[in-house]
Amino acid sequence: MDTSELMLKQARALMAGLCPDREVYLGNKVPKGEAKNTLLLFTHSLNEMGAEKAQQYIELVKPSVILLMEPGTKDAFAKTLELRQWCVSKGFNVSYPCFSNSPCPLNLEEDWCHQYLKTRHAQDVESMTQKLGRDRKLLPMTIHLYTIEELSKNQAQEHTARLVRVYKQTKHSFEWMLCKEVEGQNITFNVEVPKRGMSKKEIKAFEEIMAGEKIHYSVVKEMEQKIRIKLI
Ligand SMILES: C[S@@+](CC[C@H](N)C(=O)[O-])C[C@H]1O[C@@H](n2cnc3c(N)ncnc32)[C@H](O)[C@@H]1O
Secondary structure, eight states, X not given: XXXXXXXXXXXXXXXXXXXXXXXXXXSSOOOOSOOTTOEEEEESOHHHHHHHHXXXXXXXXXXXXXXXXEESSHHHHHHXXXXXXXXXXXXXXXEESOSSSSOOOSOTTTOOOOEEEEOOOOHHHHHHHHHTTOOOSEEEXXXXXXXXXXXXXXXXXXXXXXXXXXXXXXXXXXXXEEEEEETTEEEEEEEEEEOTTOOXXXXXXXXXXXXXXXXXXXXXXXXXXXXXXXXX
């Protein structure tokens, strides 16, 4: 969903290369009505149009799935949460990143939830970003998936959580904030994963784990401020 002719031209070229056989509508000239099995996609456009305009598009298309891929900023997250609340009120389920449709538990005055997209660029762009000391390979994104069908039930297991924040690791442990569903509410809590017993290779693999991933864990010890866990 976008209205910029330049952006639509680029999208057309991408779609022609990636999925020439799919029925894809670009722009706001979409078929109206009960679109069964239709995905409505906003990429960095909800952020500009705002939640109210996005709601109008959703009411027009009546999709069964909505995917948002927006900037990983506090501002974009606020707009996403506004749309999330409206979508839930219209019968959508939050299938990613949350484990339930209940409100976001973060302190929204100072915090927001985002994920990352790992990208690669052409060699000239890579060397330019290196010279500028800017990492453009890891893009913070706000990624949300809403579905009319409830997909998330199998995710809401007792020891399954979403990694929402990766803190600076200590000498002895990885330090994370997780989010999970408890009795229908989303809650966040801090955990540590001890490095003891990990090989260098395992430590490297842990360093690659990013916010947005699903974590299966067992509790090793409940401490005052956090829980010590191990991954299953
Ligand atoms: C940062 S660009 C993102 C472009 C493209 N969607 C992408 O992912 O690369 C923001 C886009 O929001 C679109 N936009 C802003 N207001 C809009 C509206 N009311 N309806 C549809 N698109 C809108 C603009 O046309 C612009 O291309």
